[in-house]
Amino acid sequence: MIKNSKNTIYDVAEKAGVSRQTVSRVLNNRQDVSDETRKRVKGIMAELNYQPNAVAQSLSRQKSFLLGVVTVGLKFFGPSRTLSGITSKAEELGYGLLLKELASSNSTDVMPLLQWFKSHQVDGIIWAAPEIEDNRFWLKDILPLIDIPIIFLTMEEQNNVSIVTTDNYNGAKAATEYFIQHGRKNIAHITGPLDWWESRQRKIGWETVLSETGVQVTDRMWSEGNWSSKSGKTAFLDLMNKYPEMDAILVGNDQMALGIFQSALEIGKKIPQEISVIGFDDIPESEFFTPSLSTVNPNQEELGKVAVTELITQIEQKLEEKIGNEPKYIMIQPELIIRKSS
Amino acid sequence: MIKNSKNTIYDVAEKAGVSRQTVSRVLNNRQDVSDETRKRVKGIMAELNYQPNAVAQSLSRQKSFLLGVVTVGLKFFGPSRTLSGITSKAEELGYGLLLKELASSNSTDVMPLLQWFKSHQVDGIIWAAPEIEDNRFWLKDILPLIDIPIIFLTMEEQNNVSIVTTDNYNGAKAATEYFIQHGRKNIAHITGPLDWWESRQRKIGWETVLSETGVQVTDRMWSEGNWSSKSGKTAFLDLMNKYPEMDAILVGNDQMALGIFQSALEIGKKIPQEISVIGFDDIPESEFFTPSLSTVNPNQEELGKVAVTELITQIEQKLEEKIGNEPKYIMIQPELIIRKSS
DNA sequence: GTGAAAGCGCTAACAC
DNA sequence: GTGTTAGCGCTTTCAC
Numbered sequence: 023m024i025k026n027s028k029n030t031i032y033d034v035a036e037k038a039g040v041s042r043q044t045v046s047r048v049l050n051n052r053q054d055v056s057d058e059t060r061k062r063v064k065g066i067m068a069e070l071n072y073q074p075n076a077v078a079q080s081l082s083r084q085k086s087f088l089l090g091v092v093t094v095g096l097k098f099f100g101p102s103r104t105l106s107g108i109t110s111k112a113e114e115l116g117y118g119l120l121l122k123e124l125a126s127s128n129s130t131d132v133m134p135l136l137q138w139f140k141s142h143q144v145d146g147i148i149w150a151a152p153e154i155e156d157n158r159f160w161l162k163d164i165l166p167l168i169d170i171p172i173i174f175l176t177m178e179e180q181n182n183v184s185i186v187t188t189d190n191y192n193g194a195k196a197a198t199e200y201f202i203q204h205g206r207k208n209i210a211h212i213t214g215p216l217d218w219w220e221s222r223q224r225k226i227g228w229e230t231v232l233s234e235t236g237v238q239v240t241d242r243m244w245s246e247g248n249w250s251s252k253s254g255k256t257a258f259l260d261l262m263n264k265y266p267e268m269d270a271i272l273v274g275n276d277q278m279a280l281g282i283f284q285s286a287l288e289i290g291k292k293i294p295q296e297i298s299v300i301g302f303d304d305i306p307e308s309e310f311f312t313p314s315l316s317t318v319n320p321n322q323e324e325l326g327k328v329a330v331t332e333l334i335t336q337i338e339q340k341l342e343e344k345i346g347n348e349p350k351y352i353m354i355q356p357e358l359i360i361r362k363s364s
Numbered sequence: 365m366i367k368n369s370k371n372t373i374y375d376v377a378e379k380a381g382v383s384r385q386t387v388s389r390v391l392n393n394r395q396d397v398s399d400e401t402r403k404r405v406k407g408i409m410a411e412l413n414y415q416p417n418a419v420a421q422s423l424s425r426q427k428s429f430l431l432g433v434v435t436v437g438l439k440f441f442g443p444s445r446t447l448s449g450i451t452s453k454a455e456e457l458g459y460g461l462l463l464k465e466l467a468s469s470n471s472t473d474v475m476p477l478l479q480w481f482k483s484h485q486v487d488g489i490i491w492a493a494p495e496i497e498d499n500r501f502w503l504k505d506i507l508p509l510i511d512i513p514i515i516f517l518t519m520e521e522q523n524n525v526s527i528v529t530t531d532n533y534n535g536a537k538a539a540t541e542y543f544i545q546h547g548r549k550n551i552a553h554i555t556g557p558l559d560w561w562e563s564r565q566r567k568i569g570w571e572t573v574l575s576e577t578g579v580q581v582t583d584r585m586w587s588e589g590n591w592s593s594k595s596g597k598t599a600f601l602d603l604m605n606k607y608p609e610m611d612a613i614l615v616g617n618d619q620m621a622l623g624i625f626q627s628a629l630e631i632g633k634k635i636p637q638e639i640s641v642i643g644f645d646d647i648p649e650s651e652f653f654t655p656s657l658s659t660v661n662p663n664q665e666e667l668g669k670v671a672v673t674e675l676i677t678q679i680e681q682k683l684e685e686k687i688g689n690e691p692k693y694i695m696i697q698p699e700l701i702i703r704k705s706s
Numbered sequence: 707g708t709g710a711a712a713g714c715g716c717t718a719a720c721a722c
Numbered sequence: 723g724t725g726t727t728a729g730c731g732c733t734t735t736c737a738c
Contacts, residue, residue, distance in 0.1 A: 074715085120718065
């Protein structure tokens, strides 16, 4: 059995009777090597089971083919689905991933993290944590210091920052319009926590449609949840109380919708006959709720993929010193999925 | 503003009027530096906003403080919860994570992956993908070649391999015993796909308890699913047909249990009155099913944490050339959570 | 305590 | 085509 442990470019060179650089050339598929030499070197490489050391390559090339990924709340469905899109696209494009999960969604102590990535010479960074309150205040101060291509997921458009986001506004609009087209008159909304940018976008989408149809939106028509099923129950009962004539609810996510289902059953409200419900997220379970839940699928996997593609494009443009590397704001369109709850 | 981009140990040394080695000593908190020199060097470091280059350190030290993580099916709850445990523990212990997600659960082309990790000089590897069929056949051939501490999640005990696993057998046993203690006589089981080691363990746990109470287990008492809610429906109807007297079902995961709930409602079977149900996984939604689902929580987050702790212990033992670095087989005990479905 | 020299494994620039 | 030299940024002997 070949001793695999410590074969370097030097061992290959020696055994093949060439210099290290020639081996390096073969390794990098350069053209200026004779076919014969190339074949011999490749033979030796195979024989020694030689594998180039990526760390040494990174150091020497000043390029690591590694992307830094910042995520949070991995045990929730959205972030992990996004991450899944990121892993598959990165793999496809030949990049590896250095992963960091924030302890908390509104962590603002980002400098050490960015330094860590920089210290590991990542070629780019994907910031896949949600925008909450002012947890992006550091952007304009810190970003210029870092000098690594970076792309943000789901945040408001901002100068000089590349962003890929689900179009929450349009998703909420589409769902609300669906209610109206199907004759619902009193459409309520249960929001996610309103310090989340995404929650606010969904709320605005809902409001916009109502306003366009001449409905005056008032506080009794919506209630704020915190994403959890439990908060969905609470918000639903709140609405039943202050907006009893409601015949439809757009819910900020599927988990809260599940809470509604439970409450509705308890107080004897029929879904969808009396109240039509559409959620947001399309978690796998929602299809098997009773009744099956209509929802807005935000295409998070696609979101992750697009982020990787865009980031790598930027990285390569930067390498070629191309100008025109302008920040982009890319919207991923969600998809309205109608099932039996609406 | 300080130009932060390219300050090396050399810049610090020059500005402080010392040699690079002295700076390195300060960086590594060595004791053989005078307090005065140390203070001065630290001052310069702060002034230049110097950050050591981790890639260079990895290369030089032959130690990266990076762990390779192999996962699969991130968009499912189990794997992402495990990963979440891994990220938090690794962070706590000062290690970074290089993440790879397999395209498919039964991917067997593992050599390139392991080579990639090795090439990146990871200090250890966590194999967090499930054991399915013979997708571990490569272990004994390939592992000796890699020479990196590696720890596997959820697989059968095996010589010379370190493993951390949920105790699926005991989890299933506990649930089945609960049924019996509460007077159920005809306890069915819906398994996960039986090419999964975990599914088989759960099935054995169920069988064992039945056998111990003198019940002869036959094929009509169980049915195989594929983890999906849909397969849960199918398996349930299959059981209703071939084992109509059943008054309890242990279900391989919560999603399949959800499918059962839907089917049961359709055919008018009452849960838990007529049929008592316990699932497996404790997904966040299960508490809000109707009725709320009793389930076995496998403590996957803990699983991930223990894996990291154990792996890092091994890494450090290896560094100190300590013997006694014996492979361990660690079982994480799951927790039976009783709600209204049982 | 501190510095000089060598090396981690590889690539880039230049020579021949 | 191929080899030489230098260097990526840091650490590890080993002197002094």
